[in-house]
Amino acid sequence: MAVTGIAARAPRRTPSLLDLLYRPEVRQVLFQIILIIALAALFWMIISNTAANLRRQNIASGFGFWNTTAGFDISQTLIHYTNTSTYGRVFWVGLTNTLLVAAIGIVFATIVGFVMGIARLSTNWLIARLATVYVETIRNIPLLLQLFVWYFAVLKSLPPPRQSLELVGGAVLNLRGLYLPEPLPQPGFEIPLAVLAVGVLTSIGIAVWAKRRQRLTGAQFHTGLAALVLIVLLPAAAYFLAGAPLEFDYPTLRGFNYTGGIVVLPELLALLLGLVIYTGAFIAEIVRAGIQGVPKGQKEAASAIGLSTGQTLRLVVIPQAMRIIIPPLTSNYLNLIKNSSLAVAIAYPDLVSVFAGTVLNQTGQAVEVILITMLVYLSLSLFTSMLMNWFNARMALVER
Amino acid sequence: MAVQQDLVTGASIAVASAPMPPPRSEVGAIGWLRHNLFSSWSNGLLTVVALYLIWKLIDGILSWGIIHAVWSGEDGSACRVEGSGACWIFIKAKLGQFIYGRYPEGERWRVNLVFILAGAGLVPLMVPRIRGKAWSAVYTFFIFPVIAFWLLRGSASGPGAGPIDLLGVCLAIAGTVAFALSRSSSARVPPQRLRLAGGVCLVLGYPLLVRWLLSTSGLVDVRPVPTELWGGLLVTLVVASVGITGSFPVGIALALGRRSRMPFVRWASVGFIEFVRGVPLITVLFMASVMLPLFLPAGVSFDKLLRALVGVALFAGAYMAETIRGGLQAIPRGQFEAAQALGLSYAQRMGLIILPQALKLVIPGIVNSFVGLFKDTSLVLIIGLFDVLGIVQLNLTDAKWFANSTAITGYVFAGLVFWVFCFGMSRYSQMIERRLAAGDRR
Numbered sequence: 001m002a003v004t005g006i007a008a009r010a011p012r013r014t015p016s017l018l019d020l021l022y023r024p025e026v027r028q029v030l031f032q033i034i035l036i037i038a039l040a041a042l043f044w045m046i047i048s049n050t051a052a053n054l055r056r057q058n059i060a061s062g063f064g065f066w067n068t069t070a071g072f073d074i075s076q077t078l079i080h081y082t083n084t085s086t087y088g089r090v091f092w093v094g095l096t097n098t099l100l101v102a103a104i105g106i107v108f109a110t111i112v113g114f115v116m117g118i119a120r121l122s123t124n125w126l127i128a129r130l131a132t133v134y135v136e137t138i139r140n141i142p143l144l145l146q147l148f149v150w151y152f153a154v155l156k157s158l159p160p161p162r163q164s165l166e167l168v169g170g171a172v173l174n175l176r177g178l179y180l181p182e183p184l185p186q187p188g189f190e191i192p193l194a195v196l197a198v199g200v201l202t203s204i205g206i207a208v209w210a211k212r213r214q215r216l217t218g219a220q221f222h223t224g225l226a227a228l229v230l231i232v233l234l235p236a237a238a239y240f241l242a243g244a245p246l247e248f249d250y251p252t253l254r255g256f257n258y259t260g261g262i263v264v265l266p267e268l269l270a271l272l273l274g275l276v277i278y279t280g281a282f283i284a285e286i287v288r289a290g291i292q293g294v295p296k297g298q299k300e301a302a303s304a305i306g307l308s309t310g311q312t313l314r315l316v317v318i319p320q321a322m323r324i325i326i327p328p329l330t331s332n333y334l335n336l337i338k339n340s341s342l343a344v345a346i347a348y349p350d351l352v353s354v355f356a357g358t359v360l361n362q363t364g365q366a367v368e369v370i371l372i373t374m375l376v377y378l379s380l381s382l383f384t385s386m387l388m389n390w391f392n393a394r395m396a397l398v399e400r
Numbered sequence: 401m402a403v404q405q406d407l408v409t410g411a412s413i414a415v416a417s418a419p420m421p422p423p424r425s426e427v428g429a430i431g432w433l434r435h436n437l438f439s440s441w442s443n444g445l446l447t448v449v450a451l452y453l454i455w456k457l458i459d460g461i462l463s464w465g466i467i468h469a470v471w472s473g474e475d476g477s478a479c480r481v482e483g484s485g486a487c488w489i490f491i492k493a494k495l496g497q498f499i500y501g502r503y504p505e506g507e508r509w510r511v512n513l514v515f516i517l518a519g520a521g522l523v524p525l526m527v528p529r530i531r532g533k534a535w536s537a538v539y540t541f542f543i544f545p546v547i548a549f550w551l552l553r554g555s556a557s558g559p560g561a562g563p564i565d566l567l568g569v570c571l572a573i574a575g576t577v578a579f580a581l582s583r584s585s586s587a588r589v590p591p592q593r594l595r596l597a598g599g600v601c602l603v604l605g606y607p608l609l610v611r612w613l614l615s616t617s618g619l620v621d622v623r624p625v626p627t628e629l630w631g632g633l634l635v636t637l638v639v640a641s642v643g644i645t646g647s648f649p650v651g652i653a654l655a656l657g658r659r660s661r662m663p664f665v666r667w668a669s670v671g672f673i674e675f676v677r678g679v680p681l682i683t684v685l686f687m688a689s690v691m692l693p694l695f696l697p698a699g700v701s702f703d704k705l706l707r708a709l710v711g712v713a714l715f716a717g718a719y720m721a722e723t724i725r726g727g728l729q730a731i732p733r734g735q736f737e738a739a740q741a742l743g744l745s746y747a748q749r750m751g752l753i754i755l756p757q758a759l760k761l762v763i764p765g766i767v768n769s770f771v772g773l774f775k776d777t778s779l780v781l782i783i784g785l786f787d788v789l790g791i792v793q794l795n796l797t798d799a800k801w802f803a804n805s806t807a808i809t810g811y812v813f814a815g816l817v818f819w820v821f822c823f824g825m826s827r828y829s830q831m832i833e834r835r836l837a838a839g840d841r842r
Contacts, residue, residue, distance in 0.1 A: 032664040039668065046695045053694045124443050125436035126450040140822035141815045142775035145789050149815075152796070153808040338680035345782055352682055366690040374679045374687075381678040 050367060057364075065363045066091075072358060074349045076265050087359050094351035095376060101268065101350060102337045102380075105275040109336060110329075112276055113283020120288045131284065138281035144342055146278055151270035151346040158266075161257050170250045170261075178264040179251035188245035195238040199230035206230075267348035271340065279336045283329065290325035291317065322395050330388035334381050341377070351376060465812075470805075479803035487801075487809045494795050498813070501631015501786055510551045510622060511634055517544055518641075526828065528835060538603055541645065546607040552638075554624040555615050568608025575601030627705040631786035633817065635705070639712055639777040639787065640821075644770050646713030651720025656750065658725055669721070676718035681776055684715045689783040708780050716773045723765035727758035760836055767829035771822045778818070789814045 020026050054061055066088040073083050078096040081089055119131035138146070156175070159165065164174035172179040203226065210221035239246070251261035294317050302312040343350035344357055351373060360369040421427075425434060437447040468485035470478045479487035491498070500508050521540035524530040578598030582591040614620045630638070657669030676684065688711030693701060702710075731754055739749040759766070781790030792810040795801070 028662050032662050035668065036664060049697050050694045053698060056698060122446075123436070123439060124446050124450070126454070127446050130450055130453065136823065137819065140771070140775075140819045140826070142778040142789065142818055144778045144781070145811060145815055145818065148789070148793065149808070149811045153811055156807075157804060341680040341682045342779070344682065352680070352686075356683065356686055360690070366694065370683060370687050370691055374675075374683050377680055377683065378675065378678040 054367075059364045061365065061368070063368060065359075065365055065368070068363075070359070070362075072362075074354055075347075076268065076349055087363070090359055091351070091355050091372070094349060094354040097348070097354075098337075098340055098343075098350040098352075101271055101275070101340045101343065101348070105272055105279065105336050105340065106333050108272070108276040109279035109283055109332075112280030114287050116280060116284035117287025117291070120284060121291060135281045135284050138278055139285070143274060143278045143339055144345055147270060147274040147342055147346055150273045151267065155266040155270050161253065164253075164258070170248070172251050172258055172261075174258070175266070176257065176263075177266045178269055179258050179260075180262045180264065181248040181250045182260070182262045184247045184249055186245040186247055188242045191242040191245075192235045192239035196231065196235040199234050203227040203230045265348070267343070267346050270346055271343050271348050274342075275336055275339060278339070279332055282332050282335075286325055286328045286332065287321075290321040293324040294320045319395070323392075326388060326392045326395060330385055330392070333388065334384055337380055337384065338377060476801040476803045476806065479801070479805055484803075484805060486812070487803055487805045490795075490801050490803075490806050490809055491813050493801075497632060497791055497795060498788060499633045501634060501791055502629045503625060503631070503634065504629065507554075507623070507625055510554075510625075514548045514551050517547060528832075542603045543607050545645075546604070546611070550607075550611045551622060552625070552630070552634075553627070554622040555611075564608060565612040568605050568612055571601045571605025572609045573605075575599070575603075575605055627703050630705065632791045633788050635780070635785055635790075636774075636777050636787040636817075638705070639709060639780060639785075640774045642709045643712040643716050643773050643777070646709070647716035647720045647769070647773065650713060650717025651724050652755065654717060654721035655724035655728060658721065659728055673718045673721050676715055677722070681712075681715055681779055682782060684711050685779060685783050687711065704783075705785060708783060708785055712773070712776070712780075716769060716776075719769050719772070720766065723762050723769055724758065726765060727760075727762035728754065730761050731758050763829055763833055763836065767825055771825050774822055774825070775818060788817050 021030075051061075067086050069084055070087050070090050071083055074081060074090070074093055076097060077093050078100060079089075079092060081093050116131050116134060119127050120135065122128045122131070158173060158175045161174045161176060164172045164179075167173055170181045203223075206221075206226050207223050210223045214220055249260045251258040251263075298316055298320060299312055302316040303309075307315065340350060341352040344353040347353065356369055356373045360366055363369070422431075425431060438444040464485040466485075468483060470481075470484050470487050470489055472478070473489045475493075476487070476490070478484070478489065496505070496508070500511055503511060518540075521536055521544050524536040525533060525540055530536075575598045578594045578601060582594035582598065615622070654669045654673055657665045658673065660666050660669070685708060688707045689704065692707050692710075696702070735753055735757065736749065739753040744752065777787055778789040780787055781793065786794060792814045796807050796810055
């Protein structure tokens with residue numbers, strides 16, 4: 001060909017070192033080497049500077065502090081802790097408190113989010129507008145501000161114990177927190193519990209069997225009804241047959257304060273209220289987008305084959321909407337876990353507050369403490385996303 | 401249909417005419433009510449509940465915020481009266497602090513001037529109808545930051561020149577020389593490149609030069625104001641705008657790095673992004689405030705505000721990277737290949753072909769990150785900087801203003817400030833989205 005002819009006639013240059021630089025693969029290798037060297041230099045500089053600074057300021061390094069006595073009290077401990085416990089124990093107390101807030105928060109935020117998301121799509125004009133106002137207001141105000149409002153403006157202006165607000169079921173709300181009646185299992189309580197466990201297991205078995213039978217023969221079985229009997233009615237019957245072996249320890253006013261029952265600290269209450277309402281607004285938007293993302297034809301097809309409204313929702317719309325909802329829902333759960341660290345601002349004793357706050361101040365070992373704290377949140381995030389990825393894979397569209 | 405009697409046969413025949421209007425109950429206000437509020441029993445019940453809620457809400461807001469609110473008075477005593485509503489006089493008395501923090505009163509005109517200058521750059525940039533976007537962008541992103549930094553921070557007045565001043569003079573001279581060379585045809589370097597380099601030098605150099613001339617001649621006296629005195633809306637806006645402008649290049653670099661074919665670059669980007677996204681902002685801020693001083697050689701110290709700014713920008717950059725990556729993934733392969741076939745370099749391919757399309761796709765995501773970042777600025781109060789929320793919180797401890805309603809009044813004010821900015825940003829992005837989508841709708 002003519003082109004190759006011209007190229008062949010052109011005088012050949014011996015490739016110089018500079019030409020080598022213009023080859024993409026050489027450039028890539030060079031560029032990466034430079035990046036590695038730069039990063040290594042940066043890390044080396046950081047490490048040597050830190051070591052020198054710590055030596056100069058006489059700050060110990062290493063994890064020796066883990067077994068030192070902490071010497072301070074913590075207002076809420078889910079595991080045994082006294083002020084003679086170690087800093088390592090403080091870490092576990094903080095971690096359990098964080099997990100408590102995260103777990104309760106996720107459950108309630110999901111409920112609030114789904115209710116508000118469905119409300120935004122309500123055919124009732126007023127309900128839809130109210131839900132919109134909720135979402136647009138809450139989403140555009142910082143969570144920290146909302147926590148301050150709940151803690152300093154709302155809960156701190158509650159009446160003192162003597163003028164407590166009496167809530168339904170013997171619960172009491174006052175300046176010191178929310179007092180709930182504590183269930184105390186009496187001897188014989190194992191019987192309804194055992195019946196409940198058997199009921200749950202049997203229901204799962206029935207569900208599996210019914211699904212297989214429906215796939216093979218098309219015959220349907222009232223799984224829900226059977227589960228209701230097995231999980232609710234039978235244990236309830238067993239409970240009363242065993243002589244109602246459950247008593248409640250109601251909070252009672254003694255002197256200037258309430259004793260007995262389960263105490264929910266105002267800090268925890270404020271943190272939960274803030275997290276649930278804030279995250280709920282975000283979840284509401286995700287739910288709305290998910291439901292709107294299901295094509296209209298799916299609903300029409302469902303009603304064309306004679307499914308009722310409830311069946312259409314349960315069997316057609318929600319399974320498809322969930323596929324759209326789950327990935328962003330995951331990142332909102334992660335956000336809730338990370339946002340629970342704002343507890344430090346209202347003195348709820350979570351991991352950041354007691355460990356990255358008090359322990360850091362007492363020991364001065366910033367590097368170790370901050371690194372541990374970050375690692376904990378990293379692993380929490382990884383664990384949650386793994387769990388949700390597994391759930392997502394189960395819900396995902398099985399394509400042929 | 402109307403029915404008429406046939407005159408001849410007496411039989412009634414149907415005459416085609418305009419269709420009958422729908423029943424009264426189906427149209428107009430009544431129809432709307434029937435369809436939207438009372439379509440069923442349960443719906444009707446919900447409507448009644450909602451109406452009750454709305455009435456309660458409006459009644460509460462009106463009586464607390466207007467009717468029983470305290471509008472005049474000198475200190476908290478007026479707000480301590482039983483049953484009084486919002487303590488607006490608290491806001492009125494403290495407004496200066498809420499906007500400027502502890503910035504010296506005599507110097508506050510500098511902050512106002514910066515706000516005005518920022519508006520002068522942002523308004524032409526944001527209003528679609530105003531032309532000359534390129535010039536506004538150059539002003540807003542290159543000239544304005546230099547002026548704003550100088551005005552807010554101040555500098556020692558009097559003759560003398562620091563390294564920055566020398567740099568400014570050098571840049572200004574270099575830029576002028578480059579422009580002069582680009583005129584002469586004998587230069588070896590292509591004139592476009594010279595003009596670009598000269599433009600960059602001039603844009604960076606001239607403000608520095610003008611600043612130096614002004615302060616040396618003593619015409620304008622801007623004495624230094626340490627950042628510890630900054631506060632309120634000023635700090636919120638500084639952190640947010642530096643975070644937003646800083647996170648953007650960081651995010652683009654990380655997103656491109658994550659999609660790079662070079663394994664080490666990819667791993668480094670993925671590692672950074674996933675690490676930062678996995679930890680709360682508080683720990684990043686703690687790290688910036690507690691650990692960063694340890695990382696630096698002895699004697700070198702950073703300003704506290706600057707440390708927070710670095711932390712916020714890196715944090716927001718990681719989130720921005722994931723948003724931008726979404727856009728990059730949505731660009732069809734053919735675009736990359738076509739750009740390559742045209743012989744464009746990597747920078748040209750990305751800068752001229754890929755990024756403009758990718759960024760346009762993810763505008764909603766980018767603005768969401770901006771809104772998130774704006775709200776996150778409130779977290780700087782945890783490391784001891786006073787943004788709007790921080791300064792409100794600080795002033796609530798003022799014994800002179802102690803009253804039941806002070807706290808909630810302060811929070812309502814701070815909430816309104818945040819809400820106006822965040823809601824405004826998201827509405828603006830929706831408008832821009834519609835404008836950009838107009839080209840795709842045929």
